[in-house]
Amino acid sequence: MIEATGLTKHYGRTVAVDDLSFSAQPGRVTGFLGPNGAGKSTTMRMILGLDAPTRGKVTVNGQDYRSLKQPLRVVGALLDAKWVHPNRSARAHLQWLARSNRLPDRRVDEVLDMVGLTQVAKRRAGGFSLGMSQRLGIAGTLLGDPKVLLFDEPVNGLDPEGILWIRQFMHRLADEGRTVFVSSHLLSEMAQTAQDLVVIGRGKLISQTSTAQFIKDATEDTVRVRSPQLDRLRELLDGRARIAEAAASDGALVVHGVEASFIGELAASNGITLHELSPQLGSLEEAFMQLTKESVEYHAAE
Amino acid sequence: MTLLAVERIKLFSTRSPWWCMLLALGLTIGITAIIAANWDGSPMPVLGAVFTHTFGLYVIMVMAALAVTTEYRFGTIKSTFQAVPDRISPMIAKAVVVVLLSALVGLASSFGSWGLSWLLAEDNSDLALTTANDWRHVAGVGLVFAAGALLALGVGALVRQTAGAVSIILVFALVVESVIAFIPNIGDDIQKWMPFTVASKFIFGDPDASAIPEGAGPPAIGELSPWGSFGYFAAIALAIYIISLVVVKRRDA
Numbered sequence: 135m136i137e138a139t140g141l142t143k144h145y146g147r148t149v150a151v152d153d154l155s156f157s158a159q160p161g162r163v164t165g166f167l168g169p170n171g172a173g174k175s176t177t178m179r180m181i182l183g184l185d186a187p188t189r190g191k192v193t194v195n196g197q198d199y200r201s202l203k204q205p206l207r208v209v210g211a212l213l214d215a216k217w218v219h220p221n222r223s224a225r226a227h228l229q230w231l232a233r234s235n236r237l238p239d240r241r242v243d244e245v246l247d248m249v250g251l252t253q254v255a256k257r258r259a260g261g262f263s264l265g266m267s268q269r270l271g272i273a274g275t276l277l278g279d280p281k282v283l284l285f286d287e288p289v290n291g292l293d294p295e296g297i298l299w300i301r302q303f304m305h306r307l308a309d310e311g312r313t314v315f316v317s318s319h320l321l322s323e324m325a326q327t328a329q330d331l332v333v334i335g336r337g338k339l340i341s342q343t344s345t346a347q348f349i350k351d352a353t354e355d356t357v358r359v360r361s362p363q364l365d366r367l368r369e370l371l372d373g374r375a376r377i378a379e380a381a382a383s384d385g386a387l388v389v390h391g392v393e394a395s396f397i398g399e400l401a402a403s404n405g406i407t408l409h410e411l412s413p414q415l416g417s418l419e420e421a422f423m424q425l426t427k428e429s430v431e432y433h434a435a436e
Numbered sequence: 437m438t439l440l441a442v443e444r445i446k447l448f449s450t451r452s453p454w455w456c457m458l459l460a461l462g463l464t465i466g467i468t469a470i471i472a473a474n475w476d477g478s479p480m481p482v483l484g485a486v487f488t489h490t491f492g493l494y495v496i497m498v499m500a501a502l503a504v505t506t507e508y509r510f511g512t513i514k515s516t517f518q519a520v521p522d523r524i525s526p527m528i529a530k531a532v533v534v535v536l537l538s539a540l541v542g543l544a545s546s547f548g549s550w551g552l553s554w555l556l557a558e559d560n561s562d563l564a565l566t567t568a569n570d571w572r573h574v575a576g577v578g579l580v581f582a583a584g585a586l587l588a589l590g591v592g593a594l595v596r597q598t599a600g601a602v603s604i605i606l607v608f609a610l611v612v613e614s615v616i617a618f619i620p621n622i623g624d625d626i627q628k629w630m631p632f633t634v635a636s637k638f639i640f641g642d643p644d645a646s647a648i649p650e651g652a653g654p655p656a657i658g659e660l661s662p663w664g665s666f667g668y669f670a671a672i673a674l675a676i677y678i679i680s681l682v683v684v685k686r687r688d689a
Contacts, residue, residue, distance in 0.1 A: 183521045184514055185688040200521040211518060217511030219450055226449035234442045234519040234526070274515070 135160055135313055136181060136282060140190030143176050143337075150176040152337040153190065158315045158330070160281065163308045165328030165345065166317035169426050173337035174317040175213065178286050181315075182211055194282050206235040210275030211284035215267040220260020224251055224270050227259055232277050245273040265296040272303065283307055285316040289323060301327050321422035325349060335426040357394045360386045360410035367406055371397070386410065439520065439529035446512075447503060447533060456499035457537075461545050464492040468549035472556040480557035482565070482573050482647040483640055483655060485550040489577045490636065492545045494606060496538045496581050497588035501601040503534050504592035517689045524681055531589055531677065535582045542581030546574045562646045569644050572662060576639050579666060583635070587673035593680035608632075627657070631672045634658050638666040 136158040143151040151173040158164035168174050179185040181192050183199035191198070194209050202208050218227050228242045246252045249269040254262070259270060268288060275283055285304070289297045304327060308314045318324050324331060324345065331348050333340040341348060361367055364387060374392060389397060394413045401408050447453050467488045472480060507513040520526045554560050565571050588605055595601040609632045617627040627633055637658035648655055658665055 179688070182518055184517060202521060205521055206519050213514070214511055217515050219446075219506065219510045219512055221450045221452075222446075223449065226445060230442045230445040230449070231515065231519055233438055233445065234516070236438055 135195050136164075136192065136284075136315055137196075138177070138181075138190070138192040141177065141180060141187055141192050142189040143173070143180060143185060144188045150337055151180070151187075154334065154337065154339050155190075156332040156339060156342050158313050158332070160313045161308055161311050162329045163304050163314040163316060163327055164330040164332060165324035166315060166332050166334070167321060167324050167328075167422075168317075168319065168334040168340075170319050172319075172334050172426075174319075174334065175286055176337075177334075178211070178213055178284055178317065181284060182209070182213070204235040204278065206231065206237065206278035206280065208278070208280050209282045209284065210278060210280040212268075212271040212275050212288065213284070213286045215264070215271040218259040218267065218270065221258050223256050224259050224262070224273075225255040227270065228273060228277065231274055235278055237277055241277055245276045248276060249273045264291050265293065268292060268296065268300070272300075280312070282313040283315065285314075287317055287319070289318070297323075333426070340426065356414040357389045357392070357397055358386050358410060358412045358414055359389060359397060359408065361401070361406055361408050363406045366404070367397075367401060370400055370404060370406075388414075439526055440533060442526070443530045443533040446507075446530075447537070450506070452502055452506070453499055453537075456495055456502070457541050460492040460495040460499070460541055461548065463495065464488045464545040465548040465552055467491065469552045469556055472553035475557050475559075478650050479559040479562035479646075480553055481562050481643075481649050482550070482570050483643055484649065485553040485563065486546050486573050486577060486639060488549065489542070489546055489580070489639060490632075492542070492577075493581055493584050494609060496541055497584045497605050497609075498602055500534050500538060500585035500588035501592035501605060502598060503530060504589055505596060505598040505601050508596040509598060514689050523685050523689075527593065527681055527684060531586060534589060535585050538585035539578040539582040542578035543575065545581075546577035550574050566646075567644050569642060569662075570647060573639055573643065573647060576662075576666070580635050580639060580669070583666070583670040583673045586670075586677050587631075590673070590676035590678075590680040593684050594676075628659060631669050634660065634665045635669040638662045638669065641665060 138157070139155050141151055141154040142149070154173070154177060166174055166177070176185060177192075180187050181194065181199060194202070197208075199205060199209065225242060225246065228245065229239065232239065232242050243252070243255075246255050249272050251266065251269055251273060254266065259267065262270065272285075272288075275285075283304075285300075288300050292300065304314050304316060308329070316327065318327075328345050330343070331345050332342045333348070343351070359367065364385060368387065371389060371392070394411055398408070398411055400406075401411075468485055471484060471487065475484065504513075507516065516526050517523050550563070550565075554563050557563065565574060588601070591604055592601040595604065613627065613630040613632050616630065617623045619626065637656040637660065640656040641658065641662040643655065660668055
């Protein structure tokens, strides 16, 4: 369980995070979504007590992170897979982490095994590929068998196999009853990974909702209709839905704001023949960009 | 105790501390060996055997600064603070490990230099450690290395960058303290109170007649007694280290 209330962070005159309140629940993967520069990493650093909030507070399982005695047993976090000394072996890296929270040495071998790095445990971490570094980072988060896990952009730059592995891993962690909080700037990725979404832009909360609800709200229902009695149908729909003439030459109507079933029943009860009645799903990325357009920090010139 | 083990693992699982320790020992003992082998005509004095300790001191200070700055360079300081959020205890554990190690390297380098001089010098009749002053000249190197390492840890934690921290330490010790004497009228008086100048008084100051070459003048400048000089140097190191702790605690990691 992660709870932020009125979380605010200023860097000089820049407001990185602005009065942000949200929560992440146990047993679910919560996506932390926002364009680059929206304040996701800053928020995560504040959750971990690395940066001090200017105002507001954030707690993990009801406690301030800095008051945790052995935090690795409560929260596992991977903010950057490159936070490893390149000349230190993977095993030595996990060893000092484990020792700092009085975790036994055999736990190091267990987590290495979990992420499939046992074979390369003695190699220097600087020579690891991005995917291997990511696995090493995840091994570090699992050391203390924590109930809360944080990942900052964990799939960035990974190949499809790596992305799938991480996605399944997170689902498994959530299924075990843990709180999984994962940031991303890609809605399409989050749509497949997260059950809940916290969406921010320019440091402000845009919405907190379930992923399904967010997608439903964001992608408006659109229905394509073709009929020999199109004019009649248009009259009937007038006032109940917004209608746009399709650009296509076949003279179809594109109807917003009502469901396909409604149009079908309307047509049947008025004896109108339909040649096509097809619901169109909006693109997720389009919807996301629509929502966060106002809050993207730097626009490309148009 | 667990945090001491953590810092020990961190320090010894990378290569640069090993290189720095070898270099510190090699430079001091190696150059002393050359001096000893070429000391003709008069008995070799104790001060001659520890004259090169400053080379080792600079290398050890670089090692200590690196112990902090590489953590910032590679982001492991954030993992450290994530694991131990009070921040102060891991920094103190690091200081204990690095300072103890530096003291050991200091003792190894000075007694190594002295022992090799004993073997190589044509006339070693004055090299015997007979008085408290003789012992201070040699064993004191361990204390100076320890205090120097503490100072370097503080500078490293404040500056956070390897290049910056190392240049500040080396430029200050090798350039600023010498050049400052050229300021008209007050230069000499300022130099007398510069930390590394004072630290060398602890090693070289107030020798017995047998500990310096025949006919040489006072080997070190300064107003304080040798032990007072060490107290002054250690106090400066401790002050900078404590300032760095306060800054590390308050600063965003």
